[in-house]
Amino acid sequence: MSKRVGSPSTGTPLTAGGLIKRQRSNEPPAATQLVISSAGDDKKGLVRSVQRTSNLEAPIISLSGAHSAEILSCRFDPAGQNIAACSADRSISFWRTYPPNANYGLLQSHSKAPILDLQWSLCSPHLFSVSADHTLTYTDVTTGERVRRIRAHKEIINALDRSVAAGGALGTELVATASDDKTVKVWDAGEDGGKLPVATFDVGCPATAVCWSADGQNLYIGALDNEIHVYDMRKNAQVSTLIGHTETPTSLALSPNGNFLLSPSLSSQTIIHDVRPFSPSPSRIHRILQGAPAGFENTLLRGAWSKDDGGQRVAVGGADRMVCIWEVETGKILYKLPGHKGTVTAVDFHPKEPIILTGSKDGIMLLGEIEAGLSI
Numbered sequence: 001m002s003k004r005v006g007s008p009s010t011g012t013p014l015t016a017g018g019l020i021k022r023q024r025s026n027e028p029p030a031a032t033q034l035v036i037s038s039a040g041d042d043k044k045g046l047v048r049s050v051q052r053t054s055n056l057e058a059p060i061i062s063l064s065g066a067h068s069a070e071i072l073s074c075r076f077d078p079a080g081q082n083i084a085a086c087s088a089d090r091s092i093s094f095w096r097t098y099p100p101n102a103n104y105g106l107l108q109s110h111s112k113a114p115i116l117d118l119q120w121s122l123c124s125p126h127l128f129s130v131s132a133d134h135t136l137t138y139t140d141v142t143t144g145e146r147v148r149r150i151r152a153h154k155e156i157i158n159a160l161d162r163s164v165a166a167g168g169a170l171g172t173e174l175v176a177t178a179s180d181d182k183t184v185k186v187w188d189a190g191e192d193g194g195k196l197p198v199a200t201f202d203v204g205c206p207a208t209a210v211c212w213s214a215d216g217q218n219l220y221i222g223a224l225d226n227e228i229h230v231y232d233m234r235k236n237a238q239v240s241t242l243i244g245h246t247e248t249p250t251s252l253a254l255s256p257n258g259n260f261l262l263s264p265s266l267s268s269q270t271i272i273h274d275v276r277p278f279s280p281s282p283s284r285i286h287r288i289l290q291g292a293p294a295g296f297e298n299t300l301l302r303g304a305w306s307k308d309d310g311g312q313r314v315a316v317g318g319a320d321r322m323v324c325i326w327e328v329e330t331g332k333i334l335y336k337l338p339g340h341k342g343t344v345t346a347v348d349f350h351p352k353e354p355i356i357l358t359g360s361k362d363g364i365m366l367l368g369e370i371e372a373g374l375s376i
Helices: none
Strands: 033-038 041-049 060-063 071-076 082-087 092-096 105-107 115-120 126-131 135-140 146-151 157-163 174-179 183-188 199-202 207-212 218-223 228-232 237-242 260-263 269-274 285-290 313-317 323-327 333-337 344-349 355-360 365-369
Touching: 071 355, 082 115, 115 157, 126 157, 135 157, 174 207, 174 218, 183 207, 183 218, 269 313, 285 323, 313 344, 313 355, 323 355
Parallel strands: 071 115, 071 344, 157 207
Antiparallel strands: 033 041, 060 365, 071 082, 082 092, 092 105, 115 126, 126 135, 135 146, 157 174, 174 183, 183 199, 207 218, 218 228, 228 237, 260 269, 269 285, 313 323, 323 333, 344 355, 355 365
């Protein structure tokens, strides 16, 4: 695999194959005024002030040219400086969040089948990814090299999540993988971690989503039986279920404070579950949200919580090629964001600024700034 010299910026990964690609901006460079010309008249125009809320170069930025097939997952790194995306074309791309928004890395043919999900490590320069070829891969983001490749399951792996708090030794990072083989497995991602799982949970039907609790002691598992199974790592057993969905949950995401769980589903209904130890609601359903149609393609749509305001907003993409953002407290739709030409498969919020990242079946990602949330 050929490699180029790394970015001059400190803390960004080196490139492993591929060419640098600049962003295609859908908006003028960052400024406080936009000039809109009248149709057929280049002498007249309307000047409109735009209140900027982030350090992006423009209010909307299109990141394109790296992938030849649909993007299945995309995420900011924990610092918000870099973006990683995986695709059905079996590649992983790396981008800068801020100008010049370069596609500084492209890992081509990184697996033998579509790469379905990825996560940045919380305590090492690694990226975890899972694929339809049944493998879990650890990639060193400073070199682009595969550090470890594990044949983790017997069937397609749909999702993964990681946690530092779980497990015995201080600083141990554990990775959970959810598969069509009806199991969720937990892996030690440390240097001493082997190719055998430290725990295996038999869900009884294909697992479509997985998420760690805030303390790393519980696993939430979305499955084909329309339920969310809660497993206790200490007891090595299922302790409860979260119900309410009439179709399969497509993803799971925990709120920044660890109290609520976001779960879109194939029914086009998104539920926020109350996962506090003592919930005021017997059903544990905090909010039921409508507005993001799942469509008929059975796509595993990935939702996210806002982080700059402590989780006051959630977002899910839809088959209507738009991104729906709700206010959690009221369930009100705040935004229906257009721009994509295919189903919006993945969304993520920037960890520090009011910026949303979206990936789509059109092979393009969009970075867009939204209004700042209330201070926390």
